[in-house]
Amino acid sequence: MKLKGFILTLLVVVILNACASTGKDEAKPVKSTDDIKTLVNDYSTKNKNAQNASITSQQLIVTENDGSETSYDLPKGEFFVSIAPYINKTHPCMNHSLTGCQGELANKEFNLYIEDLDGNVIQDEVVSSPSNGFIDLWLQQDKTFQIKIEHDGKMADLKLSTFEGDPTCITTMKLM
Numbered sequence: 001m002k003l004k005g006f007i008l009t010l011l012v013v014v015i016l017n018a019c020a021s022t023g024k025d026e027a028k029p030v031k032s033t034d035d036i037k038t039l040v041n042d043y044s045t046k047n048k049n050a051q052n053a054s055i056t057s058q059q060l061i062v063t064e065n066d067g068s069e070t071s072y073d074l075p076k077g078e079f080f081v082s083i084a085p086y087i088n089k090t091h092p093c094m095n096h097s098l099t100g101c102q103g104e105l106a107n108k109e110f111n112l113y114i115e116d117l118d119g120n121v122i123q124d125e126v127v128s129s130p131s132n133g134f135i136d137l138w139l140q141q142d143k144t145f146q147i148k149i150e151h152d153g154k155m156a157d158l159k160l161s162t163f164e165g166d167p168t169c170i171t172t173m174k175l176m
Contacts, residue, residue: 033075036060037138040080043098045130053098055080055168060098079141079162082134083170085110085149093169096134101169103133110135111150116143151175 040060042048052063057079060072074080082096084103093101108129114122114137122145129135139145139162148157154175160166 033078036072036075039072040098041136044082044132044134044136046099046132050099052100054095054100055082055098056095057162057164057166057168075138077141079139079166079168080136081139081160081162081168081170082136083147083149083173084129084134085151085156085173085175086171087154087175090171090174093171094167096169101132101134101171103129103171105129105151106131106133108133108151111148113148114139114145116140116145147173149173149175 039048040055043050043053043060043062049065050062051065051067052061054061055074058074060074061069062072063069080096082098082101084090084101084105086104089104091101106129110127110129111125112127112135113124116122122139123137127135135149139160141162142164144159144161146157147160148155152175156173156175158170158173160170
């Protein structure tokens, strides 16, 4: 009788531990900043495929086609954000899906201007959105920026912060 009780207790412990597992790998550091940026770009531009690749303020999370999931820490001091300026159509978004989000203005040129709150110009150039309609940016972490985007005589501006927990997917910049 004691043996049956022991086996039953052992079975319950094994089942509870299995249920408590998240099924997620621990975050894996990537060898270099360039490696993680290349990986993010490859998923964003569809040079690399996965069931899903999304990005939070801290990690790139990749779910492979077989269902396995791997998380990668983002480069220290840097923040990834992807912006989809729009005229007519948008979608709500918090954490950008590199493999799923689709912006309205794909393959378009934009005048992009970014400055920090001290007035330092971070970027002032013409950029192009790829086929997903998003403009991918790496900005300094833990700062606030003023961003202006122009296209075809229409403009949008936004104050954007890059603190832990801030959105990595900006779909609220309506060009008017």
